Amino acid sequence: MSAIRYDPRALAAQTLASVVGGKSLRAAFAEVSTRLDDVRDRALLAALLYEGARWWLRFEVALDGMLERPLRERDGDIRALLVLGLVQLEILRMPVHAAVAATVEAARALRKPAFAGLVNALLRRWLREREMRNTELDRDAVTRTSHPRWLIDAIAVDWPEQAEAILAANNVPAPLWLRVNRRRIARADFAAQMAAAGMACRVPEAVPDALVLDSSLDVTSAPGYAQGLFSVQDGAAQQASTLLDLRAGQRVLDACAAPGGKSAHILETADVELTALDSDARRLPRLRENMRRLGLSAAVHAGDAADPGGWWDQRPFDRILIDAPCSATGIIRRQPDVKLHRRAADIPGLAAAQARLLDALWPLLARGGRLVYATCSVLEDENARQTEVLLARHSDARPVAPTLPWHVAGTGAQNLPGESDMDGFFYAIVDKGN
Template sequence: MAMHHIQQMAADILGRIEEGTTLTEALADAQRQQAGLSAAERGALQDLSYGSLRHLGVLRHCLRQLVPNPLPEPRVERLLLVALYQLQHTRAAPYAVVNEAVTQAGQLARGKFKGLVNGVLRNFQRRRDEVLAAAAADEAAWSNHPDWWVARLKAAYPGEWRDVVDASNVHPPLTLRVNRRRGSVADYLARLEAAGMAASALGGDAVRVAKPVAVRELPGFADGDVSVQDEGAQRAAHWLDLAPGLRVLDACAAPGGKTGHMLELADLEVVALDIDAARLARVGDNLERLGLNASLRQADAARPQDWWDGKPFDRILADVPCSASGVVRRHPDIKWLRRPGDFAALGRQQAAMADALWPLLASGGKMLYATCSIFPEENRQQLESFLARHPDAACLKQEQLLPCERHDGFYYALLAKS
């Protein structure tokens, strides 16, 4: 398939994001509609889609310098954003990027924007340093995040907000979790070295691969020897203080990374819940690959009356729905899909779920409240409100992880029931 078709597919995906569709869903739909894409073409489409969203603030600023007013044809506007991303961040030959974008423009709006696309992209090439310097001087552009998001970061982390923004705009590391039932971290590092893959231990069960590869290339992945999981996400299972024989509830378990990790650490009776059948099936697939078992139930964790058998749990992992603001570098659409008003609704949902799960915890048991958010209203403020509502709850420890080179952003609060 010609480059200009891939450019337009990526531009169409940007349009889907503007309509409220997630990048994961939009990309999957595009690949289903073009089932004949080669592996290289799928990779190119993914790079253009993820990259354009990751750098959208700068790309929009550059485009507005070159074309002051939004174009009447949105598809051409999005095509230009994708082409500008290619010119700034890929190794594609600049002449090819321009020529292919002009070819695609000829198929849109009866071709009346061909000359404009050609002129804009060639003008960018001539004025590249000037245009990028202006974008770098504009906070709304270089942050590549919505203004309201940056304002919230400044309020919450006045000393760290720039580091959070920078960490959220880069490619995420490939971090693995070694299945300790199948071998040690040292053993797996040796296997990676033998396969020509440089890697290092991060502590616990975590290994970072220096150069990301497809999972099918990882030694023993298909056999369950290792899983892909961020180092920050791996803390959850260790925080729960697991021991053989405990009855554990994993609420909102999909896609099953934390479920699998818990079962790798100890022989447990695990009930894994998720409200979405398709996502719950992924939990089953992951456990099957790992050779582990849990009781899978499609249910709403906030409505125990629909599924709970009345037998208390010794441990509960309350991985509640959240803004996912801590994993933006893995899902760059999140920062453009979220709205300031989302947090009130999310907060009510988080509180309702935590309140619904607390009575299911045995006396002396522990519940881990967890999010992949970096905003206090979903984390510390939720904890304070929860403790005020539940006198029999005590917080043993809490931690806010901010996105950095090693890991994504997460929040954990371990609660004990007296």
């Protein structure tokens, strides 16, 4: 076994380099975190990776301003290690000597001892010049907020008054929201069990099944996880089942269902007949596993929701949820790699896919039925504009304002990242006339 497996900084540097190269942060973290036995090392790895991705766009510029010669492409791990050195000093506020010494040591653990001197010299130079360099970085919005220019501009267009607050909220780690499985235990009883286990939770009045923890937690170790007493789900995502206005006996379609968070909440809420569909068959085993753990059951299909011929039995649905694939610009605080991976050019393609889903699924809704359209985006093109088009095309489509204390966005409602401690999320409700 190589030394790198035991050095969280070296492992973080290698992994962050792969995330910058295009790998999903969540998947990369899941893959490597099991290599560390010590829970403190795993927590350090998580902090380094998530803060490293969150602040990459600031500190890579800082680094380029200090390097005399650019690093070679094959030294992407050293580049990431240097960024992580700055993150430890500036964001995680670690004791200076320990952070510098451990980062230098990590260069050796990466089997690149020739870079130990550079790492040491560069971090010490930063410490001497940090004030001047931080001031310089704060002059430009990209390095001040650590967001790509296109996204700063897009947010400024759609949310001119809230833009600064959105960018700031995206840089603050999110609390952990749980959803209590009301079929198995009452929320108050579960909160008491958590408190007894030393994991005290807040009980948000406005979200009926939710509990909030300020510190993160390995959920699989919390009481009742294996017994299906709860799931992890942000408070904004927990609004879907309320907005669907579910009644026993209804036929419900969750058109973009994997990994099954909202499907499970629908089934915990009402005795409905649920079809859970997703076009990505690789994501369905996790959905099935979640259903099993929570004691729920649905008809699960792999298929393109925009091509019902392949999976629909011709019986209309009373409720349709379209939790559409989107830019994920509302959940950057949880998935900071969205800032590195998403491009302006992705948005028209996503908007076209969302329009296809709405167009194809509207005919499957029963008269008197309800369609709920949701995204975790903050961009109007993916949100209000989509349902506007649906409403303009169908004379039997009637908008219903979601009863949420959120921003009004067209006929829908928008929560912005961090508001009420929740993710950025959009909902629109469209009912079909009788």
